[in-house]
Amino acid sequence: MRIFITGVAGFLGSHLADRMLQLGHEVIGNDNFIGGYRDNINPNIEFHEVDCMDLAKMRELTKGCDIIYHCASTAYEGLSVFSPHLVCTNTYQITMSMLSAAIQNKVKRFVYCSSMARYGYQPVYPFTEDMDPKPIDPYGIAKRAAEITIENMARVHKFEYAIAVPHNIIGARQKYDDPFRNVASIMINLMLQGRQPIIYGDGMQMRNFSFVGDCIDCLERMAFQDNVNGEIINIGPDDEFVTINQLAATLGKILNFDVKPMYVADRPMEVKHASCSADKARKLLNYKPQMTLEAGLIDMIDYIRKRGVLPFEYHLEVEIQNEFTPRTWADRLF
Numbered sequence: 001m002r003i004f005i006t007g008v009a010g011f012l013g014s015h016l017a018d019r020m021l022q023l024g025h026e027v028i029g030n031d032n033f034i035g036g037y038r039d040n041i042n043p044n045i046e047f048h049e050v051d052c053m054d055l056a057k058m059r060e061l062t063k064g065c066d067i068i069y070h071c072a073s074t075a076y077e078g079l080s081v082f083s084p085h086l087v088c089t090n091t092y093q094i095t096m097s098m099l100s101a102a103i104q105n106k107v108k109r110f111v112y113c114s115s116m117a118r119y120g121y122q123p124v125y126p127f128t129e130d131m132d133p134k135p136i137d138p139y140g141i142a143k144r145a146a147e148i149t150i151e152n153m154a155r156v157h158k159f160e161y162a163i164a165v166p167h168n169i170i171g172a173r174q175k176y177d178d179p180f181r182n183v184a185s186i187m188i189n190l191m192l193q194g195r196q197p198i199i200y201g202d203g204m205q206m207r208n209f210s211f212v213g214d215c216i217d218c219l220e221r222m223a224f225q226d227n228v229n230g231e232i233i234n235i236g237p238d239d240e241f242v243t244i245n246q247l248a249a250t251l252g253k254i255l256n257f258d259v260k261p262m263y264v265a266d267r268p269m270e271v272k273h274a275s276c277s278a279d280k281a282r283k284l285l286n287y288k289p290q291m292t293l294e295a296g297l298i299d300m301i302d303y304i305r306k307r308g309v310l311p312f313e314y315h316l317e318v319e320i321q322n323e324f325t326p327r328t329w330a331d332r333l334f
Ligand SMILES: NC(=O)c1ccc[n+]([C@@H]2O[C@H](COP(=O)([O-])OP(=O)(O)OC[C@H]3O[C@@H](n4cnc5c(N)ncnc54)[C@H](O)[C@@H]3O)[C@@H](O)[C@H]2O)c1
Pocket: 006, 007, 008, 009, 010, 011, 012, 013, 030, 031, 032, 033, 034, 035, 036, 037, 050, 051, 052, 053, 070, 071, 072, 073, 074, 075, 090, 094, 113, 114, 115, 116, 165, 166, 167, 168, 169, 170, 174, 175
């Protein structure tokens, strides 16, 4: 099959490209390098450095494709409260461009990477797919709006789709010099530089982390299995919850680093408890995670050590600078 992957220089997109090539598919992809790394790109794919917003180009490149994996996004939940224009353009608007191209070219299935941010505040957790989404920041709202539009367009134009809701993925190739997201990567990059982790609020935010290989297994099935057409599915474990403080402590133990975190004010609109049920993924995708959190973190540390620690790059504009802007960004603490 001919598979198109947006954001193919990114973390998930690049691993997905490797998997699709291993399965014998032809892979074509694009990226505009607002994120990701050039060395993430598998040399055996057909790569185009072009923005998803370029509809004419997307229409041309997706011609003859069987499946589109739409992974591109500026996946910055916290930053979206301060850079809504940047984040929503590269979350909602680019999805409209990809959808339009996909429909025009009669692409069989559209696999969309949504986000747990779609859930927002919920009275109970873990979050299940049948809950009413209540996103609380522009990124989550843009992801949910994209999901609704995909469902809506599929009703009219009769294409297949599947929506993945991954959460907190870890592993090699995640951007680790990005001060705006990826808590585990940021902590590793800091600790390998002999610097203390910086934690928002009291560090008691609960999360669970999933290893990239386990997520790719699910994404693969979401493109090819009949039983997931039209489904929204959480992707990630629901049994190894950790607080951000515990994450820092675990990294300290692995790296033999004496952790004394620097605590800064809460980040506005950060959800305290975020965990998703994996029941539907187990049922429909035979989801069985293979990696523990500790093994996943070790894999990430190996990658960052090999590639080399990097100074943090403030590569995105913080559009709104006021008294609510986190100090980490306003004062460039990382
Ligand atoms: N990594 C996670 O923990 C996680 C969790 C939930 C959801 N997701 C979703 O999965 C997808 C992939 O996430 P990731 O972690 O690989 O992110 P990533 O930042 O590593 O990859 C995204 C890629 O998209 C590219 N991109 C962004 N806007 C673009 C545009 N307009 N045109 C072309 N390329 C563009 C970036 O340059 C980047 O390389 C995203 O949609 C994200 O919202 C990821």
